[in-house]
Amino acid sequence: MRSIWKGNIRFSLVNIPIQIFSAVNTKSNISFKQLHGKDNGRINYKKFCAECEEEVPYGDIVKGYEYQPDQYVVLTKDDLSNIKLKSTKAIDIEAFVDVADVHPTRYEAVYYVGPQGEVAQKTFSLFSQTLIKTGKAGIGRVILRDREDVCMITPHGNGLIMYKLRYPDEIRDINKVPDLGAVEIDDDQLKLAETLVSSLTKTFDEVDFTDRYKEALTELVDTKVAGKQIVTLSEADDDKPVVDIMDALKASIEAAKKAS
Numbered sequence: 001m002r003s004i005w006k007g008n009i010r011f012s013l014v015n016i017p018i019q020i021f022s023a024v025n026t027k028s029n030i031s032f033k034q035l036h037g038k039d040n041g042r043i044n045y046k047k048f049c050a051e052c053e054e055e056v057p058y059g060d061i062v063k064g065y066e067y068q069p070d071q072y073v074v075l076t077k078d079d080l081s082n083i084k085l086k087s088t089k090a091i092d093i094e095a096f097v098d099v100a101d102v103h104p105t106r107y108e109a110v111y112y113v114g115p116q117g118e119v120a121q122k123t124f125s126l127f128s129q130t131l132i133k134t135g136k137a138g139i140g141r142v143i144l145r146d147r148e149d150v151c152m153i154t155p156h157g158n159g160l161i162m163y164k165l166r167y168p169d170e171i172r173d174i175n176k177v178p179d180l181g182a183v184e185i186d187d188d189q190l191k192l193a194e195t196l197v198s199s200l201t202k203t204f205d206e207v208d209f210t211d212r213y214k215e216a217l218t219e220l221v222d223t224k225v226a227g228k229q230i231v232t233l234s235e236a237d238d239d240k241p242v243v244d245i246m247d248a249l250k251a252s253i254e255a256a257k258k259a260s
Helices: 076-084 118-134 187-199 212-225 245-259
Strands: 006-011 014-022 061-068 071-075 090-098 107-115 137-145 148-157 159-165
Touching: 006 137, 006 212, 014 076, 014 118, 090 148, 107 148, 118 137, 118 148, 137 159, 187 245
Parallel strands: 006 090
Antiparallel strands: 006 014, 014 107, 061 071, 090 137, 107 159, 137 148, 148 159
């Protein structure tokens, strides 16, 4: 596994050499190329100017911010370079917080963190064990790919996990979701629903996380490559009659009991 960033975690007078790794395996994803249906030729894209209707070379393309409809302020490479933050190669921990206080909507990307060399192992492990004992997570800032992001560092096994966090103004207000509101719930319905949830409860590790779409897609590709006949499956009938909620809960509980 190759690191994507090397530097230090710093808080107070403590300095821990670390390296960061991507936690996501993108190589397992199935990707497609766009082809011409007529002859399977690769599709390429040309950039055209809507004003003069001419093809524009990459070197002539600039970035523009639309501050009013069809009104732009142009930002050159020099403009953008002037606001780049100098990489300090350090994550300065600004605070320690309870993980439960960080809402899942704030998580954006996940990375693994390990010590940088054997010399850093002891201090790294001390920091990890301290986070475990206190139940805290460190909040700091890191510069990856020329942009500064707020990050949260938590313990995981013998290592650490770093979450890149979204800024508060990037998260929409849930209260703007239509039709939300307080609704009075029948106590008997609630008890039955709780019983159903209890009967279906598992540990997280027991949940089946098989990527069924990926498996089906892989099988389809293999079948196509082998030149075999494609079998089309009929869709399940979703037009089921509406059932009383109490009857549905009772039937679901019975089904869950039989399955367990």
